[in-house]
Amino acid sequence: MWQPNKLEKERVEKVERLEAQGVEAFPRRVQRTHTCAAAIAAYEALEPTDSEAAQGIEVTVCGRIRRANLKGKIAFLHIEDESGRVQLMLRVNDMDEASFALIGEKLVDNDDFVQASGTMMRTKAGEVSVHAREFRLLAKSLSPLPVIKQQTLDDGTVVEHGEFTDVESRYRQRYADLAVNADVRDVFRKRARILKAVRNFFDDEGFLEVETPILQPLYGGAAARPFITHHNQLDQDLFLRISFELYLKRLLVGGYDAVYELGRDFRNEGVSFKHNTEFTMLEFYKAYIDYHEVARLTERFVAAAAMEANGTLQINYQGKAIDFTPPWKRITMREAIREACGIDYMDYPEAAALEAVIRAKKIEVKPGLPWGKLVEHLLGEAVEPNLIQPTFIMDYPRQISPFAKRVDYDDTHVERWEMYMAGMEMANAFTELNDPRDQEARFLDMAKVFREGDDDEVPLDEDYLRAMRYGMPPNGGFGMGMDRLVMLLTNQRSIRDVLLYPHLRHEK
């Protein structure tokens, strides 16, 4: 139940006064001939050659009042639409009584949406403005937005005075955050462009964009705990997907050579600056390529997204220079770990011995982890934070990679890489396992290593094996959290700043 504060009560009273005068505070009909930016552009285009004609340009503009300078019998308002801001000059002599009454009786406030008609002009102070003849209210704002004043310095830079920075309020009331923070609006425009660039890339490469179930009777394709929900009529528990992998690879059995999906994954685990409960994943699978070719595709599509976002392959992310120019560094996991901490994990084929030597290097580790998890932990502790430039870490332990083909040089590793940037894990790819007998053995191996209820539990998916037995072409597959890519390309420190509505606790 809304409990209006003093400021809000004042605005409600203004609405009541307007309505008592027969003025609609929320009228149905609106007119607009120009956006704010278009009105200014039309004037500036004509002014140098024919300033008289420029002064005659008739416009009707709409927007939200962002600054009001009421000077008695003249008023200057800045209104803002998505294109930008334009100033209105409202002079009592030049307007009908009803239009100016809104100003004179202070019935409009900052944040109201208004419409103004008049001719373009340049004020004595030099600002291109709409010299308003008619002025009307389009929508009253009952709750004031946070006040941010802008000052344009001589060199043209805009300084903002007053801020809206409280993170909880900004995330819970994203609408208010967006309404007052233009740079936040820009982040989400750029996010849209990045995702569109990714789609365009894969469309142009001949991939088919598909949609697979979000509600799944069995989850899989990644090591994560799922959310569980329930279908009432069927009396069936369902999982929210943790990956798209197994459904997408079934499509290769079906005869599509290359598919991708850009959609939401859900993982029931902790949140952090780089984890949100639900996040946007890109996965693609392509027949007749291996993980080396997947890496080359990755370099190309990330570069395309970077160009679309910033027009350059060199970015600054939180003070770190990052260069997306292909080719990126490739190094085996074994070599990367040996370089970073001097441990050759192949010297310690038993988990207990590997755990002991990790501890001897003063790296903390949870006791009793399986061998493959120890290797992964070592990578995360010793190597990952230093992987600033885009880097492919090649050849992962088979024990923690149930969907990747073995390498040809030993039985311990598989053809899998993970790609890192800015010290963050960004992507994961394999030469996909397509031998149903091997796949079944991997499922059974996983069941031995990870018990039911473990975070890493990989349930055996009989239908996936059935699909694979019809014959699956050799293929390379890929998955990447797109939010993290957007973080890099928009220079945002937290995943919450690239999600319009990040996950928060219940509001009390």
Add this chain to the structure above:
RNA sequence: GGCCCUGUAGCUCAGUGGCAGAGCACCCGCCUUUUAAGCGGAGUGUCGUAGGUUCGAAUCCUACCAGGGUCACCA
């Protein structure tokens, strides 16, 4: 879940045991080319919530709520 920090006006913040404060916003008055407009007047409040200590609590203590950071967990 552990630990640390934070919560005071619409916004951003100061106040750390003795009258609840500042800037901007809002309100009243003046102002017909302003632009962080200006001048004059007015402080608008559940000091996150509930207890406790104290003559006296925004301030100290406890619990809780919310947020952030970090660790654990985890693409």
